[in-house]
Amino acid sequence: MKGRYEDENLYWIPVLIIFVFLLPFILKGLSFSYKYYLFVLNMAGIYIILNVGLDLLSGFTGLLSLGHAAFLAVGAYSSAILVDQFGVPFALSLILSPLVAGLFGFVIGFPALRISGMYLGLTTMGFGFIVKRMIIAFREWTHGSGGLDVSSPVLFGYTIKTDWNNYFLIYTFVVIAVVAGRRIAKSKIGRAFMAIRDSEQAAEAAGINLAKYKMLAFFISGLFAGFAGVLFAHTSSFISTDHFDILLSIYFIIMILVGGVSSIYGAVLGTLFIVLLDNLFVPLLKDQIHFWFNTQAGDIQSLIFGLIMFLFIIFQPMGLYGMWLKMRIYWKLFPFNPRQRFT
Amino acid sequence: MTDLFLGLTQEIISGIALGSIYALIALGFTMIFKATEVVNFAQGELMMVGAYVNFFFVTTFLSAAGTPTAWTFLVALGGSMIFSVLFGYILDFIINRPLKDEPIFSVIMATLSLAIIIRAVVAIIAGPISLMPFSPFGDSAISFGTIIVSVLDLSIIGSAIGLVIIFYYIFHYTRWGIAMQATSEDPIAAQLMGIPIKRVYALVWIFSAVVATLSGILLAPRIALLDTTMGFLGLKAFPAAVLGGFGSIPGAIVGGVILGVIETVSMGTLSFHFQWIKEINDIIAWIVLIAVLMIKPDGLFGVEKVKKV
Numbered sequence: 001m002k003g004r005y006e007d008e009n010l011y012w013i014p015v016l017i018i019f020v021f022l023l024p025f026i027l028k029g030l031s032f033s034y035k036y037y038l039f040v041l042n043m044a045g046i047y048i049i050l051n052v053g054l055d056l057l058s059g060f061t062g063l064l065s066l067g068h069a070a071f072l073a074v075g076a077y078s079s080a081i082l083v084d085q086f087g088v089p090f091a092l093s094l095i096l097s098p099l100v101a102g103l104f105g106f107v108i109g110f111p112a113l114r115i116s117g118m119y120l121g122l123t124t125m126g127f128g129f130i131v132k133r134m135i136i137a138f139r140e141w142t143h144g145s146g147g148l149d150v151s152s153p154v155l156f157g158y159t160i161k162t163d164w165n166n167y168f169l170i171y172t173f174v175v176i177a178v179v180a181g182r183r184i185a186k187s188k189i190g191r192a193f194m195a196i197r198d199s200e201q202a203a204e205a206a207g208i209n210l211a212k213y214k215m216l217a218f219f220i221s222g223l224f225a226g227f228a229g230v231l232f233a234h235t236s237s238f239i240s241t242d243h244f245d246i247l248l249s250i251y252f253i254i255m256i257l258v259g260g261v262s263s264i265y266g267a268v269l270g271t272l273f274i275v276l277l278d279n280l281f282v283p284l285l286k287d288q289i290h291f292w293f294n295t296q297a298g299d300i301q302s303l304i305f306g307l308i309m310f311l312f313i314i315f316q317p318m319g320l321y322g323m324w325l326k327m328r329i330y331w332k333l334f335p336f337n338p339r340q341r342f343t
Numbered sequence: 344m345t346d347l348f349l350g351l352t353q354e355i356i357s358g359i360a361l362g363s364i365y366a367l368i369a370l371g372f373t374m375i376f377k378a379t380e381v382v383n384f385a386q387g388e389l390m391m392v393g394a395y396v397n398f399f400f401v402t403t404f405l406s407a408a409g410t411p412t413a414w415t416f417l418v419a420l421g422g423s424m425i426f427s428v429l430f431g432y433i434l435d436f437i438i439n440r441p442l443k444d445e446p447i448f449s450v451i452m453a454t455l456s457l458a459i460i461i462r463a464v465v466a467i468i469a470g471p472i473s474l475m476p477f478s479p480f481g482d483s484a485i486s487f488g489t490i491i492v493s494v495l496d497l498s499i500i501g502s503a504i505g506l507v508i509i510f511y512y513i514f515h516y517t518r519w520g521i522a523m524q525a526t527s528e529d530p531i532a533a534q535l536m537g538i539p540i541k542r543v544y545a546l547v548w549i550f551s552a553v554v555a556t557l558s559g560i561l562l563a564p565r566i567a568l569l570d571t572t573m574g575f576l577g578l579k580a581f582p583a584a585v586l587g588g589f590g591s592i593p594g595a596i597v598g599g600v601i602l603g604v605i606e607t608v609s610m611g612t613l614s615f616h617f618q619w620i621k622e623i624n625d626i627i628a629w630i631v632l633i634a635v636l637m638i639k640p641d642g643l644f645g646v647e648k649v650k651k652v
Contacts, residue, residue, distance in 0.1 A: 118451060309453075
């Protein structure tokens with residue numbers, strides 16, 4: 001096994017996995033309102049799965065997507081329709097619906113072959129709007145903008161209903177997604193992605209099939225987002241087009257930027273940071289601000305998100321994971337650290 | 344048949360008015376893009392801020408003076424202009440200077456975050472209730488034969504044409520305008536020729552903020568209810584700019600007008616005659632965008648760029 005994993009320390013990963021599965025019990029012991037924390041963590045878990053895929057697309061391949069909530073929507077709606085209206089078992093839908101979202105990735109990947117940078121950002125943003133409108137248009141299945149009630153997931157005869165059970169379902173897949181993301185990023189595919197990001201011309205000259213790998217990036221990203229969508233639909237038990245706003249797509253990009261672009265752990269850190277901030281810190285702040293301003297919670301939330309993203313881009317473009325890496329190097333070299341490098 | 348023709352003509356005129364607004368917004372960020380290579384996603388929010396500030400001035404003067412006169416609107420316009428000059432100058436400091444040579448990914452996200460911040464700040468200050476902006480023309484209309492055109496639309500079209508002429512003059516016949524052109528062509532060479540490019544950048548941002556404010560003031564009475572979602576309308580200027588060819592100023596104007604006409608006609612006559620158009624008429628701008636990018640990514644007036652390794 002040495003060689004492939006030489007560059008990183010893997011001992012702490014099993015410890016982390018054990019911690020992830022012990023966390024609900026710890027929370028239950030510590031806090032009376034542990035159910036709310038579990039609910040927040042579940043949401044974070046779903047977003048982590050999506051952001052791992054988004055990071056592979058936008059961070060590693062450099063194809064900016066401002067419409068990723070659309071893939072989440074496709075996954076969620078196709079699973080809701082498959083399970084509730086066509087009677088497909090949940091376990092099968094868990095495989096089929098991500099594939100549908102991956103196919104949508106293919107569709108949006110076609111224009112991506114010719115354009116990049118800001119144009120791609122605009123195209124994906126437009127794709128987000130179009131998908132949202134299409135969902136409303138197919139109202140025989142999706143009930144239009146009224147939303148859709150979704151059944152709870154049934155796995156091996158058990159119905160998974162409470163936040164407690166959902167936590168274990170979601171975080172099993174979070175662990176799988178993070179490991180899969182790491183493996184993709186370190187494989188031949190991941191290296192091809194990074195080569196495309198750094199220079200398309202140089203990558204092509206080195207024998208990388210641009211069309212194939214760009215489509216693959218969109219497909220993989222769609223798969224992850226579709227997966228997150230299935231879990232989102234069945235654990236939140238109600239979906240409507242309002243859940244998949246353009247702002248959500250931008251928040252996903254904020255999450256991976258804050259965590260640190262092009263690192264899977266960065267995506268995880270950033271997602272946890274933003275979701276926990278949003279659900280635990282903002283409500284506290286809201287009460288304070290209500291003294292001075294008559295305003296809605298959404299405005300304060302977006303103000304804080306915007307400020308965080310802005311400050312991170314200007315002062316810490318490497319994100320949280322980059323900060324951690326810098327700190328690690330700093331302490332390794334401790335007595336002899338050239339100070340200028342770590343400002 | 345005549346009814347259809349009449350309806351179409353009226354929709355096209357109203358579409359040109361809407362398109363002029365798109366054209367002005369697109370003009371604002373095309374200027375910034377040409378000069379500094381920064382893609383400003385916050386242009387719609389600049390427009391919204393302009394509309395809000397103008398509304399604030401108008402209501403302040405109205406409460407002081409009583410009945411609205413032409414002077415009320417003119418003084419309010421002057422106040423908003425001064426505000427927008429200051430605002431553009433501040434934006435140059437906080438957006439342009441730190442982000443000048445960053446990768447496109449960071450620039451897009453920085454301007455998007457700026458858009459989110461501006462929207463949130465305006466919503467917090469102005470409160471959650473939508474405002475009813477005053478129109479200096481009321482809802483009066485002029486009829487040419489059987490075609491009825493509202494004065495507001497005419498004023499929008501007229502102001503847009505006037506602004507474009509003024510900007511054309513500034514760009515081509517004044518010292519600062521020529522300095523701007525030189526800077527967007529090649530910043531380093533311009534600097535070597537003695538052009539103060541930092542000041543030119545500041546000027547470009549100020550111009551763009553002024554255009555955005557003017558378009559906000561023009562648009563506000565047309566949408567009847569002023570709230571922070573007005574900023575999202577600025578996003579539609581991107582399809583307009585892409586349609587005309589991104590980075591080309593005539594392209595931005597023509598693309599804006601065409602998009603405005605397409606939107607209005609699809610919302611009116613076409614929706615009336617074809618059921619399925621009704622489903623897509625609020626995303627038609629984005630369909631146009633994707634179609635243009637797939638068929639002819641350089642747009643109508645764009646120049647194809649060759650990329651070097």
